[in-house]
Structures are given as C-alpha cells and as structure tokens.
Amino acid sequence: MIRWPDRTLPRQAQKQLEQYQRAIDGAADYQERVERAKTDFDRYNCKGNKTFDAIKYALTKMCSGAQRCAYCEDSAADEVEHIKPKNLYPEAAFVWLNYVYACGPCNGPKNNHYAVFDQSTGQLVDVRRKRNDPIAPPRAGAPVFIDPRAEDPCVLLSLELRSTFFFVPRHKPDTIEYERAYYTIKTLRLNSRDYLPKARREAFKDYLAQLKQYRADRDQGASLVKLRSIEKHIRGRGHPTVWSEMKRQHDVIPSLRKLFRDVPEALSW
Template sequence: MIRLPQQNLPKNAQNQLNTWQNEINGLKDYAARVAQAKKAFAQRNKPKNSTFRQVRQTLTQMCCAARRCGYCEDSVADEVEHIKPKDLYPEAVFVWENYLYACGQCNGGKNNKYAVFSDKTGQLREIARRRGAPVVEPEQGEPVLIDPRKEDPMDFLEIDLIDTFYFLPRYSLDSKGYQRADYTIEVLRLNDRDYLVEARKEAFYNYRARLGEYIKKKETDTPSEQLNPMITALQRMQHPTIWKEMQRQQQLLPELKKLFELAPEALTW
C-alpha cells in the first residue's frame, strides 16, 4: 500500500461528476441520498459512460506497475472503489478524490467496513451499517482507514523484510497511528492472504536482483542510455512498497547496505 500520485481528471469529466454530486446533495433526506447515490453510481459506472471511461483511464495512470490495485499492489485493478463507502457517505459518491482503482478481493473484502475516531469520545468506532438497520447518518469523526489518495501509508506502516513480509504498524501500541495501521491491515486483509505475503517476498528478491544487475552493468561502464531503461523497469515493478521499504531499511540489513553503497543513486529511485 503506497501513496498514489495526484492527478486531475479531464475538466469535462470533473464537471460532470460535480453535477451528479450536486443532484445527490440536493435531496433533503439522508436515506433518500443514500438510495439515490447507490442507484446513480450503478447506472453510470459503465464502460459506455464517457465520464467513467475517463475516470478509469485516469485511475489507471495512477496505479503502480501494470494497473495494480491501489490497496494490495498485486492483483489487477478493475473496480472503482469508494474509500469512504457511498452507503455511508452519499456526499462522496461522485467525488473524484474518493476514488481508487482496486481489485475485487480488496474492494469486496472491504465493502462498507469503515471506522472513525468519534468526535464525542475520541474512541475508535466501527460505523458500518448492518443489513436491515435504520438508514441514519453515521457518527462523525476522523477516519481510521489510511487513505492512499491523501496520505502516505508508509508513514503508518512498515514491512518485515527479514522473515514474515507482513505489514506492521510503525507506531507504539497505545497510539492513534497504531490503531489506524492495525485497522487498515485487518480490513484490507493485507497479511491474511497467503499469496499477497508470498508476492511481497518474491518482489523483495526481484528488486534485489534487479539492483544487482544494474550495479554489474554500471561497473562495466555501460552508458546511461542503457542503464536508464533498467531504472524505469525497476520503478514499474509490482509491490513498490517493498522497494521503498528496502530503501528505508538498507542501513539495517547488511546485504542491502552493500548494494546501496555501490549504487547510492538508487536511494532516490
């Protein structure tokens, strides 16, 4: 899970989203706004809809690697995900900054799970609406889920590069940062899917091999026009969080320290 680059929609698409959002916001009743938000999104989020074609094209450009999921960085992204669920926040159903391209496993698993730090108590409060429950506005508060459109997840998360290749909270156990990291890991099942953990491990070895190959070429005075494509290819690999973690932990792991000493410029890639 990595910070996604900021990119604006084409103006015509942004204007159309604004128009649709204003239609939802104009409804006075919250339950009516929820119902219309769900209906309108389902109707418009179609391949033939020109606005959502532009939404998907722009989200694709923001993805890591070859259209990888904005949450797990592994599977193909093919669903327009609402970071703040539209069932809870109809005022964000057509808000561009609330969109992320996700895979079905992440989007379906997350579903409408969402939590806030309550404005009243400061405590973490799960606000997902149960089936059949009254459609009332959720409790107000600061979002718990890490938002890669607005935040750098690596400020909250780290990866064990030695053994498990699990995501772990960076903050102390009693902190709000720890709760946010732990909640995000749990809701997105970043450690519960064995294939994700294995993929992160493989990515570590692949990044390390690519860096070693670059160093060998560099030491034979290979010209920059041949080295640059190697750098670009490394930067477009899956699981870029692994690479960023390698850069961050390189002083702690002898094998990485040696590689980065031979190619210190790689710390800026």
C-alpha cells in the same frame, strides 16, 4: 500501500462528476441521498460513459506499472473503489479524491467496513451499517482507515523485509497511529491472504536482482540506455511498497546497506 500520485481529471469529466454529485446532494433527506448514491453510481460507472472512461484512464495512469490494486498491489485493479463508502457517505459518491482502483479480493472484504475515532469520546467506533439497521448518518469523527489518496500509508505502516513480509504498524500500541494501521491491515486482509506475503518476497528478490544487475552493468561501462532500462523496470514493477521499504530500511539490513551504498542514485528512484 503507498500514497497515490495526484492527477487532475480532464475539465469536462470533473464538471460532469460534480453535476452527478449535486443531484445526490439535492435529495430531500439522508436516506434518499444514500439510495441515489447507489443507483446513480451503478448507472454511470459503466463502459461507454465518457466521464467514467476518463476516471478509469486516470486511475490506470496513477497505478505503478501494470494496472494493480491500490491496496494489495498484487491483483489486477478493475473496480472503482470508494475509500469512504458511498452507502455511508453519499456526499462523497462522486468525489474524485475518494476514488482508487482496487481488486475484487480487496474491495469485497472492505466494502462498507469503516470506522472513525468518535468526535466526542475519541474511541474507535465501527460505523458500518448492518442489515436491518436504520439508514442514518454515521457518527462524526476522524477516519480510522488509511486513505492512500490523502496521506502516505508508509508513515503508519512498515513492511517486514527479513522473513515474514507482513505489514506491521510503525507506532506503539495504544496510539491512534497504531490503531489506524492495525485496522487497515485487518480490514484489507493484507497479511492473512497467504499469497500476498509470498508475492512481496518474490518482488523483493527481483528488486534485489535488478539492482545488482544495474551495479554490475554500470561498473562494466554499460550504455546509459541499458542502465535507464533497468531503472525503468524497477520504477514500474509491481509491489512498489516493497521497493519503498527497501530504500527506507537499507541502513538496518546489511545486504541492502552495501548495495545502496554502491548504487546511491537508486535511493531517488
């Protein structure tokens, strides 16, 4: 996971989204707002709705390279995902900054899973609504789940690049930062789906090969066009977190240290 770039919706799409949200906010009570959030989102989030066509176009442009999931970066992203679940937070059902593109294998398990650090106690509290629970507002508190639209996940998460290619918390246990990282990794099953670490390993190998090719071509006097082509491939490849972590960890991994020393310009890609 990396932070998603900011992008502004076209003015008309943003105005329409705000109008959709006002209709929910004007409902009589919380339960009605929850019901409206679900029915209205299902109604408007369809092909041919100009507002959501614009939203999906913008989300696609925000993806790195191909249209890949904001969370796992592996599978095709074809679902507009609410970071804060609309069934818990109807006030965010039609809020642009609450949207990312996600894949089914990530969106399904996450669904309405959400937790906060309770405003009164500071304890981590699961606020998802279970079957037959009363429809009532969740406890107030700061979100636990990492929001890639509002913050940089790499501040809390690190990717192990030597063997497992697992995501791990960057901070010490018993800290808020650790709990947020652990909760996000577990909720999205970023390590337990065995094909994800394998895909990250393959991405690492490809990034490494491309950077070595760039170095060789540059040293042999290749044209700027050819070098820019390799740079473009690296910038647009899937699993951008792997590349981000290669740059961040290059000083502590010998094979990367020498390579980035030879190609320092790649640190800005």
